[in-house]
Amino acid sequence: MQALEVHNLRKEFVRRDGARGRRRVEALRGVSFDVARGECVAILGPNGSGKSTLVRLLATLLLPDGGSARVFGHDAFRETRAVRRLVNRVSVEASFFKKMSAVENLSYAARFYGLRASETREEIPRILGRVGFPADRRGDPMEHLSRGMQQKVALARALLTAPVLLLLDEPTTGLDPRSKQEVQKFIEEVRAEHDATVLLCTHDLAEAEALADRVGILDDGNLLCLEPADQLKARYGSETLEEAFFAASGHAFENGDGGDHR
C-alpha cells in the first residue's frame, strides 16, 4: 500500500478581482502522484503554484472539485477521521495561541489526538529538548519567542502526535540560516528514526534537493514531473534544479517569502 495516492486532483477558487468582479482561479489542475511509505517527496514551486492547496487538501481542510486522494488507503475526503489520525502538518506560519506558552500549546493540541496528561507530562519536555528548544523558555508566551523557536515548537507539535505522514508546507521559510539548518537536520532525523513519510512543499530549491528522494515541479497547478533530483536535471540537461524548472515550465523560478500561498 502506498502512503499517499493522489489521482487527478483538482481545486479551484473564486476570487474577488476588483472592478472585474469575481473570477475562477484553478489552483490544482488534475494533479496525480504516489508517495511510498518512508519516502520523502518534495514538491517544488514558486508562490501561487498550488503547493499549499495540495497540502490543505491532504490535511482534510479543503474539499476538492475533482479527483481523489488516499492516505494509507483511506479516502482523504470521506474517511477524514482516519486520515487525521495519521497526518500532521508544519506550515510556513507557526500558528499558536500567542499568549500561551509552548508547553500549554502542545498540551491541549496533544489532547485533540487522544493523548492524556499522564502521557504528555514527560513527553512534551523531551520532544522540546529534541528539537533544541531551550528548557528555560518553555513557560514563556509564544509571542515572546523568535520565529525560529516558534517553528521548533511547531515541529514538536507535529511529532508529539507521531504522524506517519508529515506534511511540511514551507517549514523553513523566513528562518535565519542557522534555524533553517536545524529544522532540516531534524526532518532528516525524524525520517530516519520514525519511518515517517514526508511530503515537503517548498520553494527552496536547495532544501528540496537535500531532503527529498524525489522532486516534483508544480507550476500553475500542474505537476510537470516527479523524479529523483539527479534524473530531473539529466532529463532537462540542466546542472541545477533552477535550470530544470526553467526548462520544464518555460519561465524562471520566482521565489520569495511573500505570495498568496495558494
Add this chain to the structure above:
Amino acid sequence: MRAMSLALRHELVGLGGVVERNIYLVKRYIWWDIAFFLWTVANTLTIVFIAKGIPAVGGKIDVSRVTTILLVGAVIWAYLGIIFEILTETVAWERWEGTIEYTFMAPLSRPVHLFGMGAFAVVYGIVRAVLLFGVVAAFFTLHVPHANYIAALVLLVVASISFIGIGMMTAVLPLISPEKGTQLGFVAQGLLLVVSGVYYPVSVLPGWMQALAKISPATYALRGCRNAILEGAGITDLWRDIWPLLVIGAVSVPLGLWVFHTGERYAKKHGKLKRSG
C-alpha cells in the same frame, strides 16, 4: 467493543483538551477578564438603578421587586453573552490566532469539539453570572426572603442546552463570513433577548414578537429564574418552564450541529477554513 471504548476515551480526552485550552486562555488573559467583568458590573448597575430612578421622577413601583426583575434580566443577558461569545470564538478567535487549521485537522469529532466549548462556556458563564449577581445585589437592598437560588441555577443549566444549540448556529457565521460573522452573532444574541422579555414582560411586545418569544429559550429562562428568586418556586413549580427548554434543547442542539457541519463543508469547499492574514 475495545475499539469503541478507545474511541470514546479519545473523544473524552479531546473534550478535556478543549476545556484545558480555554482555562489556559482565561489564565493568560486574566486582566482582560477582570476589566471585562468590571465593565459588565458597571453596565448592569446602570440598568438596575432604573428601578430606584422611577420613584425619583414621580413613578410608583415596587422598587425591590423591579430591582430584582431587572437584575435577573441583566445577569441572564450577561450569561447568554458569554455563552455566545465563547461558542462564536470557536472559529473567530482561532482564525485570529491562526490555529484554526490545526484544530480543524485534528481527529476530534466536531460535536465533541463544540460540546467542549459549550461545557467550558456554561461553567465559566455560571461563575461569572453568580459573581455578577452577588456584586450588583450588594448595591441594593433586595427583599427576596423566599428566593430559591438552587432552582434558579438548575433552570439556567437546563436553558444552557438550548443556548449551546443556538450558539453552535451562530458559531458557524464567522466560518462562512470571516468579515461579518462575529458581528452577526451579536445581532442574533440581541434579537433573542429583545423578544424574550429581558427587562419587561413579554406581554408588552407586539403580537409577532410574542410569537417569537414562544420559541426563544431565554423567555423560559428569564421567567423561571424570576419565579425562583422572587416567589421561591421550586423545581416542580418550574416544570412549565423546564419542559419547553428541554424541547427547544432537543431541537436546537441537533440543528446546531447540522448547521455547523453544513457551514464547515461550505468553508472547506470555498477555502474559507483558514487563518486571517
